[in-house]
Amino acid sequence: MTPPRSRLTPERESELYGAVLDLLREVGYDALTMDAVATRTRASKATLYRQWGSKPELVAHALRHDKPLHMGDIDTGTLRGDFHAMVELSDDSRMERDCALMRGLAHAVHDNPDLLTAFRELLVEPEVTGLHGVLTRAVARGEVAADNPALKFVPHMLVGAFTALPLIEGRDVDRAFLAEYVDAVVLPALGV
Amino acid sequence: MTPPRSRLTPERESELYGAVLDLLREVGYDALTMDAVATRTRASKATLYRQWGSKPELVAHALRHDKPLHMGDIDTGTLRGDFHAMVELSDDSRMERDCALMRGLAHAVHDNPDLLTAFRELLVEPEVTGLHGVLTRAVARGEVAADNPALKFVPHMLVGAFTALPLIEGRDVDRAFLAEYVDAVVLPALGV
Missing domain, CATH: 1.10.10.60 (Homeodomain-like)
Structure with missing residues (x-):
């Protein structure tokens, strides 16, 4: 024994x-x-x-374990500040590795319900919750209207940036791209 | 012989x-x-x-061959009309099949430069060109400012919707989702 x-x-x-x-x-x-x-x-x-x-x-x-970003801890006082703090928390080589993982997982997640469940509970939901905190504070400050229809699509906009760029431009997301995307797309969609 | x-x-x-x-x-x-x-x-x-x-x-x-959408032919007179005409051109079962293909290709496209080249020349560039026509007409009509920084990210927003939804919500894009996403995200980001 x-x-x-x-x-x-x-x-x-x-x-x-x-x-x-x-x-x-x-x-x-x-x-x-x-x-x-x-x-x-x-x-x-x-x-x-x-x-x-x-x-x-x-x-x-x-x-x-590999994803120590805690978006919920970010609280700079403005939504734009929070998003850019989020971008700053990452680095280009980490984003490249994240892109590689998303590519490697996109098919597997679809074909394996257990992986999809684990993936969503451990990776997606904590980020969505963190993001929700950032957005809730922006609404409380009056930066974003509470009924802005883009609020619920912020995760889609951000994840979409990571998955679309390699298909469209043949390159991985880096900090500069993400910062520009936040200013050009995410904040204007939210009316900020 | x-x-x-x-x-x-x-x-x-x-x-x-x-x-x-x-x-x-x-x-x-x-x-x-x-x-x-x-x-x-x-x-x-x-x-x-x-x-x-x-x-x-x-x-x-x-x-x-499987993608007979010709976005360049769409010209309803408003940008919102053009986007929704684009959504109407497709159907849910086709979007589901497109999602399956994007999943199946995301990894392969990255690892096969020849496939990436063929994929971009035959699939991405004609769509980007068609979209460019739709957006150019919107700018000419004064609906979108010529220097709107979201203009160049429209393909990313649209492709991103297809690739992000399965990861975030565990389901494929359908026409209802895409129509809502266009109204909540794409048009507001463009200031429409």
Whole structure:
């Protein structure tokens, strides 16, 4: 009988998540196996399954771990300031990696309901909630009308920028593009 | 020696393109082979290569063939009318199929420069040109300021709607969504 194992250290967890994301970028979601993660990280598959339950949950946790943006913490006093603080929080190489992940996941998310659920709960909803805080404060300050119909489409506008640019211009999003897009599209759509 | 073959009939060409798109939705771009197309359509590989040169060109032509929207022909007299005419030209099942194709291609387009080139020349640029006509007429009518910074992002807003909705809401774009998005986001961003 093996002794009960303690939870993984935060360092070890980070290392595992990093390996999962590397594999995801290299081979895509479908070809990513728990075996490959176990081999790459020299962990046992039993540990992986005990800790995360399933491949979609492991992948979603790895994605969430890699995304330390906390939009809800941003509060500069103006909506334009908040959006640009958000852009500043990121950097070009991170955006390039995010684009690679979205590409790698777009098909997989559609074909795997478990991954879609994990992806939405861990990645989409916290960001939508953070964004909601930023927008709620803008409405409270009177910057945006409470019934502005673009309010509910702000996540779509932002995610859309990331996914459309590679298809239209053949290049990944960077900070300069996103800052320009916020000023030219997102704020005017909100009447700011 | 085989006799020189005449060009394919339009019906046969349509049939071939349909088979290519079916395969693309079923297996994705990477797993789509000229062999599989030849088998599915009972054509010879020699015919496929003589007619289209390469897999990326064949795929791009098939995509272009499936997309008979001619935005450049739309001219209702107002920008809002033109956008909604564009939405009306499509239908929900077609949008669902377009979403499936964009998902299937997003990764492939990034990893295959030839496909990206064919995809942009045959699919993106004609649409951007058509859209440019619609927007140019709106500027000429005085509906949109010539220096409105959102003008150059209209393709991004529209493509973004298609790619973001499945990730954020787990569903494909339909006509009702697109009509609402045009009114809530695209037109206000343009100051209309």
